[in-house]
Amino acid sequence: MFNCKIYHDYDTPIILLDINVKNLKELATELGMSYQAVADLNSRPNPKKYLQFKYCPKIEITRYNNRLVEI
Numbered sequence: 738m739f740n741c742k743i744y745h746d747y748d749t750p751i752i753l754l755d756i757n758v759k760n761l762k763e764l765a766t767e768l769g770m771s772y773q774a775v776a777d778l779n780s781r782p783n784p785k786k787y788l789q790f791k792y793c794p795k796i797e798i799t800r801y802n803n804r805l806v807e808i
Contacts, residue, residue, distance in 0.1 A: 738801040739764060739779075743794050753794055757801075764798070 741764055743754040758764045765775040779798045 740797075740799045740801060741768075742797045742799075745792075745794050761798075 738757060738759060739761060740757050741754065742752065745751040745753070756764075756767065758767065761775050761779060762772050765772045768775065775798075778796055779800075
């Protein structure tokens with residue numbers, strides 16, 4: 738399970754997308770990108786040069802554990 742959050746980090750943040758998906762392939766379909774491009778965004782901890790433009794939104798992809806926790 739993955740969460741993808743795309744936003745502009747201004748004084749008042751503007752959230753463009755905040756969704757949960759089962760896998761990166763589903764996320765790629767949702768974003769209209771190739772699987773390889775989404776995997777690239779997910780795999781590297783350092784920001785890429787093309788994501789450092791002034792008006793480029795921030796993209797966070799977080800993986801969640803799928804285990805069921807009983808309380």
